[in-house]
Amino acid sequence: MQQREAQAFWLREPGAGEIRSVALAAPGPDEVAVRTLRSAVSRGTESLVFDGRVPPSQYDLMRAPFQDGAFPGPVKYGYLNVGVVEDGPTDLRGRTVFCLHPHQTAYVVPVSAVTVVPEEVPVARAVLAGIVETAVNALWDSAPLIGDRVAVVGAGTLGCTVARLLARFPGVSVTLVDIDPLRARVASSLDVDFALTDRAPGGQDLVVHTSATSEGLQLSLELLAPEGTVTELSWYGDDVTSVSLGGAFHSGRLTVRGSQVGTLSPARRGRRTTADRLALSLDLLRDPAFDALLTGESPFETLPEVMPRLAHGELPALCHAVTYSSEASCSA
Structure with missing residues (x-):
């Protein structure tokens, strides 16, 4: 050659x-x-x-x-x-x-x-494949359970990918949330529910946030049921992020967990390699x-x-x- x-x-x-x-x-x-x-x-x-x-x-x-x-x-x-x-x-x-x-x-x-x-x-x-790999790592971090109610806030490529993978979990109810009503068509193609931000359902066991906005992160917290978790996938660069931790944050024992694809999720670090994760993503x-x-x-x-x-x-x-x-x- x-x-x-x-x-x-x-x-x-x-x-x-x-x-x-x-x-x-x-x-x-x-x-x-x-x-x-x-x-x-x-x-x-x-x-x-x-x-x-x-x-x-x-x-x-x-x-x-x-x-x-x-x-x-x-x-x-x-x-x-x-x-x-x-x-x-x-x-x-x-x-x-x-x-x-x-x-x-x-x-x-x-x-x-x-x-x-x-x-x-x-x-x-x-x-x-690289986007799916990020979503796989995030779901290893999030550990959704059968029958969970889950919202994904932010219907960009990563949010939509997470929603599609969640839709394959048995009994999991998935709602894709965004400010753009045109994303409803994409949600339908992914076989998940859709809601505009002002109509998003509360009482969620898990919320995955991908909108990279303070407003999206605040909404994610507000959608949680007591003792629920937000998995934060957004990367804000040099933007300053503001969020109110009053209200139900402490009384509801809410959690915000960061997730990033640069390292394997601790939940799988001892049993999977990055090569395994990428091969799985391509298979999905x-x-x-x-x-x-x-x-x-x-x-x-x-x-x-x-x-x-x-x-x-x-x-x-x-x-x-x-x-x-x-x-x-x-x-x-």
């Missing part, structure tokens, strides 16, 4: 992106060369990165596995990538794989960094209901123009995919 150069999307400085050439070394004996078929923008985190809103205290913790550069920029960032192995071990050549790699037309990584996508999972849906994507989250796409070459629109909410897609042409993938 004669791959020697690829194209990558870089954040030149907060608010401004560009396409750069990247030199590729030939893969070693324990490496694979991958040509990207599709990637996706993780809108919450990547919008904060694009706007330069990663707090300095979180620079090390927020590094993506194959990030180049450093915050606030220049930096190459992203972690939802599906490609085809073009060089490497014989049993992997030609296989479709998922990798936590930034937006780039081709790349060389260790074999251990890629996970084979099940044949039943289309490439377009497979880009959701056999479910065609997740196609309802694939609502926008654009060519790789347009990312410098598209990212500002995604970061500032001008493009309302849930999961925004990035498409790649084979001709632009690499050059010798």
Whole structure:
């Protein structure tokens, strides 16, 4: 294989992106060369990165596995990538794989960094693997029980993913809550109930919060039954979050628990690996209901123009995919 150069999307400085050439070394004996078929923008985190809103205290913790550069920029960032192995071990050549790699037309990584996508999972849906992995970790943290009443506040890609996984728990009642009435259609596709914020049902055993707003977190607390728990999945960057802990917070013995995919949930840390978690996530994507989250796409070459629109909410897609042409993938 004669791959020697690829194209990558870089954040030149907060608010401004560009396409750069990247030199590729030939893969070693324990490496694979991958040509990207599709990637996706993780809108919450990547919008904060694009706007330069990663707090300095979180620079090390927020590094993506194959990030180049450093915050606030220049930096190459992203972690939802599906490609085809073009060089490497014989049993992997030609296989479709998922990798936590930034937006780039081709790349060389260790074999251990890629996970084979099940044949039943289309490439377009497979880009959701990193989002599903976050949801899996959150549900390990949350430990919902059979028959629970659960609300998910925030019907973005992650909130919808959590809701769909919860819908598969026996006897669990799931309500997706959002300020946008158009999310009701997505909730229906995911086979969960929907409520606007002013009509969300109370008495919930568990609330999963993903809206990244103080108002959403406050509502999540207000929806809990006594001794209920909010699992907080939002990442606020450098935003200040305010919430009232008066009312029923103490008398109801309410709990707010943080969850983050960077480490395995303590509930499974001794019995699962991150590779196990990612393989499980790809297996869960056999479910065609997740196609309802694939609502926008654009060519790789347009990312410098598209990212500002995604970061500032001008493009309302849930999961925004990035498409790649084979001709632009690499050059010798």
